[in-house]
Amino acid sequence: MADAHRREWASVLAVTVRVTRDLDTAEEAVQEAYVQALRTWARDGVPARPGAWLTTVARRTALNLMRRRHTLESKLPLLVEPGDAGRPEQPGGGSEPVRGAIIDDRLRLIFTCCHPALASEAQVALTLRLVCGVPTPDIARAFLVADATMAARLTRAKKKIATTRIPYAVPSAAELPGRVDAVLTVVHLLYSTGYTARSGRELVRDDLCHRALGLARLLRGLLPDEPEVAGLLGLLLAHDARRATRTDAHGRLLRLEEQDRARWDRTQIAEADRLVVAALQAGPPGRFALQAAIAALHAQAPTYQATDWPQILTLYDELLRVWPSPVVALNRAVALAMVQGPAAALAEVEALERDVRLLGYQYLPSTKAELLHRLGRDAEAADAYQAALALTSNAAEEQFLMERVHATTPSRPNGSSGAEPPRSDIS
Amino acid sequence: MSTTPDPTMTRYVVLIYQRESAGGVADIPPEIMEANERFDGQVTEQGGRVVAGLALEPTAAATAIRGAVVTDGPFIETKEALAGLYILEARDLDHAIAIARMTPTWEGGVEIRPLLDFQVMEVS
Numbered sequence: 001m002a003d004a005h006r007r008e009w010a011s012v013l014a015v016t017v018r019v020t021r022d023l024d025t026a027e028e029a030v031q032e033a034y035v036q037a038l039r040t041w042a043r044d045g046v047p048a049r050p051g052a053w054l055t056t057v058a059r060r061t062a063l064n065l066m067r068r069r070h071t072l073e074s075k076l077p078l079l080v081e082p083g084d085a086g087r088p089e090q091p092g093g094g095s096e097p098v099r100g101a102i103i104d105d106r107l108r109l110i111f112t113c114c115h116p117a118l119a120s121e122a123q124v125a126l127t128l129r130l131v132c133g134v135p136t137p138d139i140a141r142a143f144l145v146a147d148a149t150m151a152a153r154l155t156r157a158k159k160k161i162a163t164t165r166i167p168y169a170v171p172s173a174a175e176l177p178g179r180v181d182a183v184l185t186v187v188h189l190l191y192s193t194g195y196t197a198r199s200g201r202e203l204v205r206d207d208l209c210h211r212a213l214g215l216a217r218l219l220r221g222l223l224p225d226e227p228e229v230a231g232l233l234g235l236l237l238a239h240d241a242r243r244a245t246r247t248d249a250h251g252r253l254l255r256l257e258e259q260d261r262a263r264w265d266r267t268q269i270a271e272a273d274r275l276v277v278a279a280l281q282a283g284p285p286g287r288f289a290l291q292a293a294i295a296a297l298h299a300q301a302p303t304y305q306a307t308d309w310p311q312i313l314t315l316y317d318e319l320l321r322v323w324p325s326p327v328v329a330l331n332r333a334v335a336l337a338m339v340q341g342p343a344a345a346l347a348e349v350e351a352l353e354r355d356v357r358l359l360g361y362q363y364l365p366s367t368k369a370e371l372l373h374r375l376g377r378d379a380e381a382a383d384a385y386q387a388a389l390a391l392t393s394n395a396a397e398e399q400f401l402m403e404r405v406h407a408t409t410p411s412r413p414n415g416s417s418g419a420e421p422p423r424s425d426i427s
Numbered sequence: 428m429s430t431t432p433d434p435t436m437t438r439y440v441v442l443i444y445q446r447e448s449a450g451g452v453a454d455i456p457p458e459i460m461e462a463n464e465r466f467d468g469q470v471t472e473q474g475g476r477v478v479a480g481l482a483l484e485p486t487a488a489a490t491a492i493r494g495a496v497v498t499d500g501p502f503i504e505t506k507e508a509l510a511g512l513y514i515l516e517a518r519d520l521d522h523a524i525a526i527a528r529m530t531p532t533w534e535g536g537v538e539i540r541p542l543l544d545f546q547v548m549e550v551s
Binding site: 115117163164165166167169171172174175 | 437518519520521522524525539540541
């Protein structure tokens with residue numbers, strides 16, 4: 001049942017929305033179909049095609065709801081389906097819709113949820129709720145807000161979809177690249193939220209990572225010709241391969257160079273590598289393909305020192321060109337330190353300190369601290385670690401930074417090797 | 428211009444924000460003025476319709492009223508000032524975005540908002 005929920009939710013909802021043309025009614029009908037399934041399947045067993053069963057029940061429920069509420073006659077704006085030239089009803093109502101139709105419907109749903117006219121936190125929440133079927137209280141917990149706050153956020157977003165007439169459609173070819181980027185940004189944000197939870201329970205984190213990976217796989221299947229989709233899936237897999245080794249048995253954060261590479265998931269790394277190759281062969285790489293290539297190089301390196309740093313630096317140069325973000329520049333500085341030494345990297349990081357977009361970004365002072373430490377300037381390093389510590393609220397990161405403050409405070413014996421590379425968000 | 432709404436279309440207001448200068452309209456580069464003249468035709472080609480359009484005198488001519496206080500200037504001071512607006516009929520938000528994106532502006536941009544209902548004043 002949980003399995004059916006996870007696998008079928010998006011398809012069932014996507015098809016039902018086409019009946020209701022109203023996200024709320026569709027959501028309610030699908031919810032009701034799952035409740036009925038719980039009862040019926042426990043008694044009669046799981047049907048041969050659970051998705052078709054759920055779709056039929058959800059559509060019937062939706063029609064009843066609409067009849068009761070006269071939604072069809074109301075003045076409420078309905079979802080717009082452009083170019084919907086008399087799509088035939090499914091014969092008999094119970095047969096599974098043709099494969100292509102299902103694929104299209106799920107894509108429509110995803111593009112509607114990730115429309116750039118919606119606030120980014122609303123895009124993420126809507127995607128979790130409508131595409132993944134995650135209950136609102138779980139989404140609220142994942143993003144550390146009250147249930148009522150998350151419910152209100154979802155309601156506002158659905159209202160905006162209706163009043164501004166955000167179409168229930170796959171964008172035109174001309175708009176597609178930009179809109180795909182918006183979708184990938186949402187999925188990536190979802191994964192990052194799970195991967196480095198600001199605080200909160202580990203279970204929630206893992207669940208978000210699984211959801212994001214599931215979405216990336218779904219998108220890869222739906223948009224096989226988009227190299228950036230391959231890039232995103234590759235990026236997530238390369239990170240996910242290392243997820244279990246990012247903390248030790250006591251929950252202490254381990255840096256990339258401290259992680260047990262023998263425990264990295266080779267299957268995921270191999271898949272990531274294939275995706276990176278496919279993405280890079282498709283033409284000038286975008287930001288996700290480039291990030292995936294960097295993550296894959298890290299994942300394939302036998303040791304931290306033996307990582308192909310010059311190649312990583314080249315990829316960062318290219319990434320900075322297609323995506324001039326100060327966070328990218330900061331990560332590039334880490335690679336620069338490995339290629340040209342800490343002094344060159346420190347100069348770059350100090351230049352970035354003047355960028356207001358990085359104000360409050362904890363990895364800036366922590367990266368600076370590591371570089372200062374490598375240069376033997378431990379008193380300054382300790383100050384920078386303190387600054388980073390003030391900016392994080394994640395328990396594992398706090399503990400890590402506290403240890404670093406102690407290790408670099410000159411009055412205490414310094415147990416580290418003195419040749420430690422700086423930390424970045426790639427740990 | 429007809430104001431009979433097409434039930435399959437949605438009406439949006441496109442607000443045009445752009446740079447202002449002391450000379451007002453006379454300072455707007457000629458290529459932007461020419462682009463403005465072609466714009467209606469382009470909208471029609473894209474399957475949309477401009478129902479009405481208004482161009483405003485610069486904010487130097489604005490008078491703001493807050494409660495009892497009357498002051499010189501616009502209600503909200505911004506770098507890019509509201510220069511005009513038009514009512515656009517489009518199929519959905521994506522269609523409206525595709526059209527509004529072509530609006531000629533002088534170092535500015537536009538904001539799209541759906542109209543609350545279909546009551547539109549005749550602009551002659």
